[in-house]
Amino acid sequence: MAQIHDNTPKYKLKLFIAGNEPNSIQAINNINDILDSRIKDRYKLEIIDILNDFQSAIDHGVLVTPMLIIIEPLPETTIVGTLSNAEKVKAALRL
Amino acid sequence: MDNICDQSKICNDSKCVSIQKIPTYINGFDSILGGGIPRGRTTIVNGGPGCGKSILSMEWLYRNALAGRPGIFVSFEEHPADIRQNALTMGWNLAALEEQGLLFLLDACQKSDVIISGQFNINGLLSIIDGKASQMKAEQIVLDALDILLRLYENQFIEQNDVYSIHQFLTSHSYTSMMTIKTYQSASLASAYSFVDFMADCVIHLDQRVLEQISTRRLRITKYRGSGFGRNEYPFIISEDGCAILPISTQGLHHKALGETFSSGNDRLDNLLGGGYRRGSTILISGLTGAGKTILAGTFIQSICAKNEKVLFIGFEESEDAIVNNLLSPGIDLRPALDHQQLIFLTSLPEAMGAEEHLFRVIRCIKNFSPRHVILDAVSACKRMGGEQSASDYVIRLINSCKENHITTLLLNQSLNSNQIYQISGMEISSLIDTAIVLNFQESKGEINRTLLVLKSRGLSHSNQYREFLITNHGIQLIDVYLGEGGVLTGAARLEKISRDEQEQRLRKFKIENMRRNLVNKEAALFAVRTEQQSSIDFARSQLNTLIFEEDAIQTGRKARGEWRKRDNIESL
Known part of the structure; x- marks a missing residue:
């Protein structure tokens, strides 16, 4: 399985949310929809609740939530908001 | 009763302050804030670019950290590395405080290429502050350049909402916070942030303006809920070790009463003044150029330094060398006083900096050197610091500061023409002057002569007459002028x-x-005539006496003969 996708780029993402507020839930749903519809099994999404882990927020400069950081492929890209505009997110993922 | 006192009385007495305050430890700032900024509340610092918002808020945090109160500095504009470096230029070692857990610099600079997709809110920042503050036990928070973060927002309503939620969050956690926000010139942007002022409990407005080519920073507290405060605009400076505000007069007058008299350096002048200068007084020597003001001051310095008292000479007109050398010719030698560190010069060009910086330098010098006497040469040059207003600010505050410290101030003032001498200085400082000496020229018969008049000598009975003022090789001499029918x-x-x-x-x-x-x-x-007549009278009297004597003799002889005849008759009987 892993060998099949060796030549295709891997996606590594971090989604920062603040608890279970509506924005957080919308963002999680939106990103899952986009990823699952286009790059299923080729991504690694980490969801971080900064209410539990403020140090990660400091490390990544997360001032507003929700915030999605695309770590790979480079260059690192930051998207803020509920990710409701799927076209912008796809463009950022270069899909 | 206590409540009434708390609410109605605006005073600086800590007993009457109803809300708790966090001191800023910034020179002079706490006195106009009546103790500090409100504890557990939000203070807004606004102002245009470069007027010192970040430094002011950082200094508050830094000084509190030094006092053992940890704080968090959230910077939306500058990177922590730059902040640390800039702070070092003022001698603030932020890194050391960070190591001790007393300070945390949060890098909140936005990445430039952020993509916005959908709604978001400020919870990230709030949870960082919450987490870090409880970790450090910090209660002081600075949000520097909050407006930068707000640029992310496309919708003004949501932006305002989030500013309120920040405010709500900070106050509900009882953080004492300072937010700095830029003010913009354009009306649309200015109104966009005006709501912030309504929200905050204390609003401090800073601005920087250029007057006559000299820039000055000013600070004004526009709002302070639940507390009295100094309502004026106060000049402030950013010096080598931080901000300093030098209120003109925040808490009224604390002048000490004038002290005993001491010699002005010249016996005749002492007599004229009614005993000499008084300690802690302000003396103004006014006159045209070349009237001998500096020489009079030099005479004073020489005599007072000989008594081992320290003098600070603030010079705006001549360099130290020029003054010392020029005074040698009238026989005044200041070199020994300089050698013994009894006299120091603080000379600079008035244009070199603003009035506040000049004042700050002087006050620091007074603090370090602690002179008993200050000479200012000359009041008239102070106008070059940026206009009449700055000059009178400078002079008034210098005099006040000296009076509070019981320092004698000798002000030299160059008047432009001889009619001006009576309005003392052209500035409204006349009431602060205790002794005024006017040096003038008297022109007559093809020559010019110097005169000296004591216009005022507070609390002493002084002469109201002109004296001729001679400058000789051995200092000054005062001579009685001729006062007669012809005038002076x-x-x-x-x-x-x-x-x-x-x-x-x-x-x-x-x-x-x-x-x-x-x-x-x-x-x-008369005597001779009298004598002559007397002698003729005497002569006549003596002749009369002779005649009387002769007559007597005749009568006596006749009597005797008669008696003799009678005897004959008896014998014959």
């Missing part, structure tokens, strides 16, 4: 008048003597 005369005219007067006096004396002699002669003549 000096110089050659005085001498001439004196000699003419003497001549006239001799003439009058001669006439009197003449008359007296005449009278004596007359008396003598």
Whole structure:
């Protein structure tokens, strides 16, 4: 399985949310929809609740939530908001 | 009763302050804030670019951290590395405080390429602050350049909402916070942030303006819920070790009463002044250029330094070398005083910096050197610090500061023409002046002579007469001027008048003597006549006596003969 996708780029993402507020839930749903519809099994999404882990927020400069950081492929890209505009997110993922 | 006191009374007495305050430890700032900024509440610092918002808020945090109160600095504009470096130029070692857990610099600079997709809110920042603050036990938070973060927002309503949620969050956690926000010139942007001022409990407005090519920073507290505060605009400076505000007068007058008199360096002048200068007083020596102001000051310095008292000379007109050298010719040698560290010079060009920075330098110098006397040469030059207003600010605050510390201030002032001498300085400082000496020129018969008049000598009975003021090789000399029918005369005219007067006096004396002699002669003549007549009377009297005697003799002889005849008759009987 892993060998099949060796030549295709891997996606590594971090989604920062603040608890279970509506924005957080919308963002999680939106990103899952986009990823699952286009790059299923080729991504690694980490969801971080900064209410539990403020140090990660400091490390990544997360001032507003929700915030999605695309770590790979480079260059690192930051998207803020509920990710409701799927076209912008796809463009950022270069899909 | 206590409540009434708390609410209605605006005073600086800590007993009457109802809300708790966190001191800023910034020079002079706490006194206009009435103790500090409100504890557990939000303070807004606004102002245009470069007026010192970040430094002011950082200094508050830094000084509190030094006092053991940890704080968090959230910077939306500058990176922590830059902040640390900038702070070092003022001698603030932020890194050391960070190591001790007393300070945390949060890098909240936005990445430039952020993509916005959908709604978001400020919870990230709030949870960082919450987490870090409880970790450090910090209660002081600075949000520097909050407006930068707000740029992310496309919708003004949501932006305002989030600013309120920040405010709500900070106050509900009882953080004492300072937010700095830029003010914009354009009306649309200015109104966009005006709501912030309504939200905050304390609003401090900073601005920087250029007056006559000299820039000055000013600070004003526009709002302070639940507390009294100094309502004026206060000049402030950013010096080598931080911000400093030098209120003109925040809490009224604390001047000490004038002290004992001491010599001005010249006995005659002491007499004129009614004993000399008074300790802690303000003396103004006013006069045209070349009237001898500096020489009079030099005389004073020399005499006071000989008594081992320290003098600070603030010079705006001449360099130290020039002053010392020029005073050598009238026989005033300041070099020993300089060598013994009894006299120091603080010379600079008035244009070199704004009035606040000048004042701050002087006050720091006074603090370090602690002189008992300050000479300012010259008040008139202070106008070059940026106009009349700055000059009078500078002079008034210098005088106040000296009076509070019981320092004698000797102000030299150059008046432009001789009519101006009575309005003392052109500035409204006359009431602060305790002793005023006016040096002037008297022109007569092709020469110019210096005169000195004591216009005012508070609390001492002083002479109201002009004196001629001579500058000799051995210092100054005061000579009585000629006061007679011709008015005040000096110089050659005085001498001439004196000699003419003497001549006239001799003439009058001669006439009197003449008359007296005449009278004596007359008396003598009278005496002679009298004597002659007396002698003729005497002669007549003596002749009369002779006749009477002869007559007597005749009568006596006849009587005797008669008796003899009677005896004959008896014998014959």
